[in-house]
Amino acid sequence: MALLSASFAPADRRRGVRRVAEAAILASALLLVRGAGLAGQTVQAPEYQVKAMFLFNFAQFVDWPAAAFADSATPLVIGVLGDDPFEGFLDQTIRREQVRGRGFQVQRYHNVGEIKTCHILFISRATGARLDEVLANLRNRPILTVSDDAGFAERGGMIRFVTDQHRIRLQINLGAAQAASLTVSSKLLRVADIVTPRGR
Amino acid sequence: MSLRDWPIRQKLTAMLVLISGLVLLLTSAALVGYQYWLFRQTMRSTLSVRGRILATNTTASLAFANDADARELLAALRADPHIVAAALYDKNGHLFATYPANLPGGALPPTPGPDGYRFERGKLIGFQPVAEAGSQRLGTLYLAADLEAVYATLRLSGVIAA
Numbered sequence: 001m002a003l004l005s006a007s008f009a010p011a012d013r014r015r016g017v018r019r020v021a022e023a024a025i026l027a028s029a030l031l032l033v034r035g036a037g038l039a040g041q042t043v044q045a046p047e048y049q050v051k052a053m054f055l056f057n058f059a060q061f062v063d064w065p066a067a068a069f070a071d072s073a074t075p076l077v078i079g080v081l082g083d084d085p086f087e088g089f090l091d092q093t094i095r096r097e098q099v100r101g102r103g104f105q106v107q108r109y110h111n112v113g114e115i116k117t118c119h120i121l122f123i124s125r126a127t128g129a130r131l132d133e134v135l136a137n138l139r140n141r142p143i144l145t146v147s148d149d150a151g152f153a154e155r156g157g158m159i160r161f162v163t164d165q166h167r168i169r170l171q172i173n174l175g176a177a178q179a180a181s182l183t184v185s186s187k188l189l190r191v192a193d194i195v196t197p198r199g200r
Numbered sequence: 201m202s203l204r205d206w207p208i209r210q211k212l213t214a215m216l217v218l219i220s221g222l223v224l225l226l227t228s229a230a231l232v233g234y235q236y237w238l239f240r241q242t243m244r245s246t247l248s249v250r251g252r253i254l255a256t257n258t259t260a261s262l263a264f265a266n267d268a269d270a271r272e273l274l275a276a277l278r279a280d281p282h283i284v285a286a287a288l289y290d291k292n293g294h295l296f297a298t299y300p301a302n303l304p305g306g307a308l309p310p311t312p313g314p315d316g317y318r319f320e321r322g323k324l325i326g327f328q329p330v331a332e333a334g335s336q337r338l339g340t341l342y343l344a345a346d347l348e349a350v351y352a353t354l355r356l357s358g359v360i361a362a
Contacts, residue, residue: 050265054264057264057338059335060259060263060332061260061263097336098334098336099332099334099335100333100334101334167265168264170264187259188260188264190260190261190269191260191264191266191269192264
């Protein structure tokens, strides 16, 4: 037995050493991967944090007709119709922000009838079936309508968020925006896909 | 014959020649120096104008995180062979888009430095804020130009002075 253990011990130890070495290699590989990830700046922000930022940024690239604001100090209202998916990111994004001297305000609506003064309106996906009715109600009012609902831009909405491989792209229905007297900056159009509704 | 034994006339001529030579040398040096300084100033203002134009155009790419569009805009810098590197950093200081595509690692500052244009380590570099008028900052544009144009001008004025 003593002989056996004597002859097996080195092999055992060797296996132990190998296991430690393997663990070390694995650990350093993991560290490397993490490090590479950091170096590549692949820090992923939550989807609705990015979308909240985009909603806020629209204010810099869209011009509203003068009649859309009571005066030069009137805040720009970002509305959310239906369930709010932003988990507070929208309020966080606009806090203390100003664009061209204007502050921001977030309002939440349960139905389209509640919307009085609103400049950018995010229409929650849950609105789904009632979307046509909502859009018909808002037609030609100077409200930039935004949603991530499939087919939103084709159905008469203005801007749709399209999630494509962890990136958020924009689809713009320029005709709908122009009909509502909104001027979309050519710089915004550059980074978006322009959608023309069928049958028009 | 030592200098002491020169006739007075020759001594005077030698002195005149020496003084005129010295004056000519000083004037040429001042002229070359002024040209060098002027050219560096011009180069800095040209790069800052270029930076401001490019920054105005890249606002939407940063605001809507479209890096393909940002790279396309930066690629227009190909028109100036003296611009050796360019980059866009997002609002959080993360690298967002670079020019040229085959830039070796470490050629760009990992995070943006203080705003402004300055000569650093044989290059003219600039950090330009990117923002829409009257709105918050969206990111930073970095430009780096080599000083070949300055050296070429300097060589030319050196030749002319000589």
